[in-house]
Amino acid sequence: MKIAIIGAGNLGLSIAKGILHSNGATTMYLTKRNTDSIKDYEKYGNVVVTSDNLEAVKKSDVLIFAVQPGHFAAILEDVKDLLTEKHVVISTITGFSISKMESILGKDKFIIRSMPNTAISVGRSMTCICSNDAGRKRIDLAKAIFNRMGHSLEIPEEQMQAATVICASGIAFWMRLIRATTQGAIQLGFDAREAQELAMHTCNGAASLLIESGNHPEEEIDKVTTPMGCTIQGLNEMEHQGLSSSLIRGIVASFEKISEFKTKN
Numbered sequence: 001m002k003i004a005i006i007g008a009g010n011l012g013l014s015i016a017k018g019i020l021h022s023n024g025a026t027t028m029y030l031t032k033r034n035t036d037s038i039k040d041y042e043k044y045g046n047v048v049v050t051s052d053n054l055e056a057v058k059k060s061d062v063l064i065f066a067v068q069p070g071h072f073a074a075i076l077e078d079v080k081d082l083l084t085e086k087h088v089v090i091s092t093i094t095g096f097s098i099s100k101m102e103s104i105l106g107k108d109k110f111i112i113r114s115m116p117n118t119a120i121s122v123g124r125s126m127t128c129i130c131s132n133d134a135g136r137k138r139i140d141l142a143k144a145i146f147n148r149m150g151h152s153l154e155i156p157e158e159q160m161q162a163a164t165v166i167c168a169s170g171i172a173f174w175m176r177l178i179r180a181t182t183q184g185a186i187q188l189g190f191d192a193r194e195a196q197e198l199a200m201h202t203c204n205g206a207a208s209l210l211i212e213s214g215n216h217p218e219e220e221i222d223k224v225t226t227p228m229g230c231t232i233q234g235l236n237e238m239e240h241q242g243l244s245s246s247l248i249r250g251i252v253a254s255f256e257k258i259s260e261f262k263t264k265n
């Protein structure tokens with residue numbers, strides 16, 4: 001697979017790391033306007049670093065765009081005449097609709113809109129995807145690419161903003177929960193490094209339990225909560241203080257913000 005990542009910034013480089021981690025490409029082009037900070041990637045023999053988007057597009061089949069929303073239309077205009085039947089266009093751009101991409105590239109192009117998260121760099125992204133009509137022919141290819149770097153789910157385009165909140169911003173939300181747990185563990189006497197180790201591996205274990213068993217979280221909670229025990233005591237206190245409510249409200253506030261962005265653009 002010949003992949004180009006157009007816009008090797010935070011997310012683009014996370015994807016590049018995920019692709020390298022999973023041996024997911026025969027060649028990979030990484031583009032950026034100023035390439036100094038990413039030249040090191042050329043130490044991987046199959047990686048080409050360049051500021052020339054046109055060269056990257058010509059030499060690649062799968063084009064993953066990870067630039068800021070304000071730059072995307074102009075870049076599509078620049079490359080559109082180079083697109084052929086071999087190309088699959090995958091956008092990771094927040095709030096940029098498929099119809100907007102089609103209006104620049106044409107409806108006949110294979111277009112996939114995706115929302116990965118930065119855990120793609122370690123092969124653990126939750127990635128939501130959707131496509132235009134033509135792109136349906138390449139949706140399995142897109143899923144295969146993202147499944148090598150985590151888990152993917154096809155969703156209707158209307159849910160893409162909500163998926164951004166849950167999956168992309170979600171990394172930040174979960175980080176805060178892990179940090180808060182770490183702070184609690186330090187207060188109980190662990191040193192900072194151990195406290196984080198306990199917090200993050202417990203978090204990993206909890207998610208893995210659900211992924212592997214298919215169980216509802218409450219089924220797993222029931223197994224841990226001894227009647228009159230310490231777990232239910234802690235859990236109820238967290239709920240009295242608004243744990244679930246605060247998470248839900250934060251998610252809704254984040255969605256309101258992203259919806260505002262959509263209206264403005």
Ligand SMILES: NC(=O)C1=CN([C@@H]2O[C@H](COP(=O)(O)OP(=O)(O)OC[C@H]3O[C@@H](n4cnc5c(N)ncnc54)[C@H](O)[C@@H]3O)[C@@H](O)[C@H]2O)C=CC1
Nearest residue numbers: 007008009010011012031032033066067068069093094168
């Ligand atoms: N950071 C995240 O967790 C997520 C970000 N996104 C989306 O991904 C996109 C990129 O976000 P970030 O990586 O955070 O931004 P960023 O600013 O770190 O990266 C964008 C990169 O594009 C490069 N660039 C600008 N113009 C270019 C051009 N003409 N040709 C080639 N490269 C060019 C910039 O030099 C920069 O390195 C955004 O649209 C964002 O909405 C989506 C999901 C998650």
Ligand SMILES: O=C(O)[C@@H]1CCC=N1
Nearest residue numbers: 094164165168169258
């Ligand atoms: O915070 C943001 O607005 C962007 C979208 C998803 C991740 N970062």
